[in-house]
Amino acid sequence: MKTYKIRSQTIQDDPNAISVGLVEKKYFTFAEPPHGMPIDSGGKLGPITIAYETYGRLGPEKNNAILVCHALSGDSHAAGVYHDDDSKPGWWDFMIGPGKGIDTHRFFVVCSNILGSCMGSTGPSSPNPDESKPFGLNFPFVTIGDMVRAQKALIDHLGIKKLFCVIGGSIGGMQVLEWCIQYPERVVSAIPIATTTRHSALSIAFNEVSRQAIMADPNWNHGDYYAGTKPDAGLAVARMIGHITYLSDESMRQKFGRRLQNKEDFSFNFDADFQVENYLRHQGKKFVDRFDANSFLYITKAADYFDLKRQYGSGSLVKAFEKVKSRFLVISFTSDWLYPTFQSRDITQALKKNGLDVSFCEIEADCGHDAFLLPLNRQTDIIKGFLSSAYSEISS
């Protein structure tokens, strides 16, 4: 029996282990020309490929499917490992697996990479069928709504008529809300986590500065860099800005404080003196190896455009939710200053005013917006409890 050390947990490759074990990335292509998929910015896009993974088994009644939606830089690899000696499990491995919060003994879990990303699904780094090179800025703007429509095509393809649950944090939570509005008949329950119905000026500001950092890099070259040097320096700065907003003042104090990085005194130069400087530089560098700068631009802009009130409610969030039929668990974290709790309360109130069954839980956590990506027992327990209770009802 092999044992993998994963974060603070240990998973094992035997049938009783808590990991889903070996998993495989799959691809679904649709909207072949001349059809294409209509998109919000006008026109049609196609063919579209969506990368996805599944865990657990779809039951004979096909009523046990859960769609997991990832955040800005996530991917379809939400749980398990790719090969025996893979030390990097999926990004929500602590949440998804046999006996876990999203229990794969019971549920069939689907996670797909969003349209516009670069982790297997069609995006600005994909080959442009009209040219002999990647799209770059010729890729059309896609919205959170477009991402959800592409997910819906995948769910249709998998033969799932009704999703038992759609769940996700941050931009993943935006997708959850879009699903409930666009396809009210197809979502039994929904768990939007640490999310918002529209970015505040502050959130737009952080995204805009990140984009400016990328576009200031001469290697960005108006998005046409795939044959040359990538805008790594700009993308690293963009990632560092993002990272600050994912943490909290308190978590940074606990994690780094003013501790120096392998030195007793100040260097009096521009090296990383403080651990927090070193951490940010490291995060920036790591990111450029796995993520595409243009995808970062497109997805942050889609998040900035996202505005349920404006798009579906003529200015009213209550109206935006009027056709929604799902039951909800809304989760926020006390120290999230990117999408503060009051925004989750707004969601909860607007849903309740539509007579929906909504539970709201603000979790006490020091770790900021990124809390949903951390193995907090409280989050796992309430998700597990909510899913279990909702599933008993539809199965009884």
Add this chain to the structure above:
Amino acid sequence: MKTYKIRSQTIQDDPNAISVGLVEKKYFTFAEPPHGMPIDSGGKLGPITIAYETYGRLGPEKNNAILVCHALSGDSHAAGVYHDDDSKPGWWDFMIGPGKGIDTHRFFVVCSNILGSCMGSTGPSSPNPDESKPFGLNFPFVTIGDMVRAQKALIDHLGIKKLFCVIGGSIGGMQVLEWCIQYPERVVSAIPIATTTRHSALSIAFNEVSRQAIMADPNWNHGDYYAGTKPDAGLAVARMIGHITYLSDESMRQKFGRRLQNKEDFSFNFDADFQVENYLRHQGKKFVDRFDANSFLYITKAADYFDLKRQYGSGSLVKAFEKVKSRFLVISFTSDWLYPTFQSRDITQALKKNGLDVSFCEIEADCGHDAFLLPLNRQTDIIKGFLSSAYSEISS
């Protein structure tokens, strides 16, 4: 009689007008080689030139001098105008002038540009006496303590034995605290505003990302860009990051919300759709015309290094203040999340534990850290009141 339209006020060039009127930038050079001024990073620096302005008159007893310390990107031009048709008065013009918060009928006001800056004082963009070009990264690291020692040389030069008050916000507030510790006999009263005794990990993080944005710009060229193209793109991004931290979530909501910039609908491209995007781009562009990227690097690093506990208190802030003799007015703003109120409370408590006379005032303001630069009556009134009462005491 001429009338200048300045911000929301009107100043007039007659003796009863509320502006100090026409002012002039002066220069003081000291520490000529071979002497030089010892600096914290080791060695000596010289000659040093300090740009400064003065308003009002030094009284015969020379006990009415107030030193105003500016923040990161400020300069010595704190009040008045340079010429008759100058529409841009000093950065604290609403505070300094006849009858104003710092009343030039009564006080002689000095404001000098900090060492390391680029607004007339010696800094990385100044000519390096050892080479035929500006210092660039050959400029030695200077600390807040060094900046204050250079100010002290100027104050000596002006024949002022004791400063009636040292006042400043943000990095200016750090200088205020340094003055009180380094020269306890020479500061009668002190007003540190919206400041801290040491940067939190969050503040260091924002500064570090700003520095990385500059250093990621190939035109930065390791600080050696004075003969070529300046790293404007990187510096603009750095300024944009700073600007976000100077505002608050609430002030951005009020000022911009999600309002679009001269358009009815989203552009679906990377133009500035939202007003907040346009504002930040504008701030970035404006800044590069007047500020030097290397100075930005040096001053932010000095602010990150600033740590009174570490430098003067062997880990204790109370001990750091043990030789201080001034009386204090400590001011913070409710919405300042860069240097939150609790940091000003820490200052107040540590001063009080040393038996000092300290007033603390947290001002209710939505506008974030930058509040001290805005004409808030509350701030002006309490500064005026404090100065007036303290001055009566020493004059009686």
